[in-house]
Amino acid sequence: MTSELLDRALVEEATKKSGLVWVGGPGGPVRALWHVWHEGAACLVGDGPGEQPLPGLADGSVAEVTVRSKDKGGRLVSWTADVVQLAPGSEAWEATVAELKGKRLNAPDGEAMPERWARECRVLRLEPTGARTALPDGSLAQPPLLTTATTREPPPPGLPHLLRRGRRDRKGRKDRKSL
Template sequence: MTETLLSQALVEEATKKSGLIWVRGTGPERTLWHVWHEGAALVVGDGPGEQPLPGLIDGGTAEVVVRSKDKGGRLVSWTASVSELEPGSEPWESAVAELKGKRLNAVDAEHVPERWRRECRVLRLTPGRSTTDHPETALSAPPLPTSATTRQPAPAALPRLLLSRKKKRR
């Protein structure tokens, strides 16, 4: 009993403090931003400009891995039951109020709830009673294909230019 309470407390505290969680449903594992609210992780996505939620289906389960905020490594893993919140319902309104406050860089910040109602899914990932064991091997995998690109390396002369500006200011 005590071990179950400790693992639930670990899941809650670690997930609250972590800005990202790794989630795997029936599709590929994804890193998702989330909000911890009323005993569950809330995520929004599958709409234009929002994070994809592949393999997360209403009534299904998902494996959630929470990273350590200071080291970035795997801290705790837990199995979640996935439930999609009905747009406009009281739980949906409560979830969206929490998510909206944490949504960074929204183009239409004032109209986010209306857009989410029309175009997105809001999911509740509720943890089970215990955590899952860490695997013995690394779970590293190559990144998923994306159209995003990395900017070019900084020119070799850039550090000298920046240092010369500092010297001129003095």
């Protein structure tokens, strides 16, 4: 019983303090998602224009949530969650949207955001099931996908001159070459 309470407290405190969690649903990729901890669950909004995608997260499914440390950015705790989609206009939806609205950065529509979310987005609650997942011993990092994209090209001919312009010598005088 004590271990279960400690696990629940760890999940809640870690998730509250981290503004970003990695969430993976059945059949969907693991994605970094912003969230708000509200009434015992991580709450998300997405799948609409200008909002984060929520692939693989469907009402009634199970998701795996990994929380990062706010200080170091590494994995802190992983937990299993039941996905619950809130119905627009319901009391739970209104309370959750009020919390999400306060944390949403750079919203294109400001005060009209809840109406847009009701029309075009999904609001989800990720409710902890009480099952904490053991952290892996090794890294889960994957190599980047192969691509033909490159960024290495020779510098333009005038760039070295532009970079030298305005430099000062050790005594604080302007470089005579740039005058």
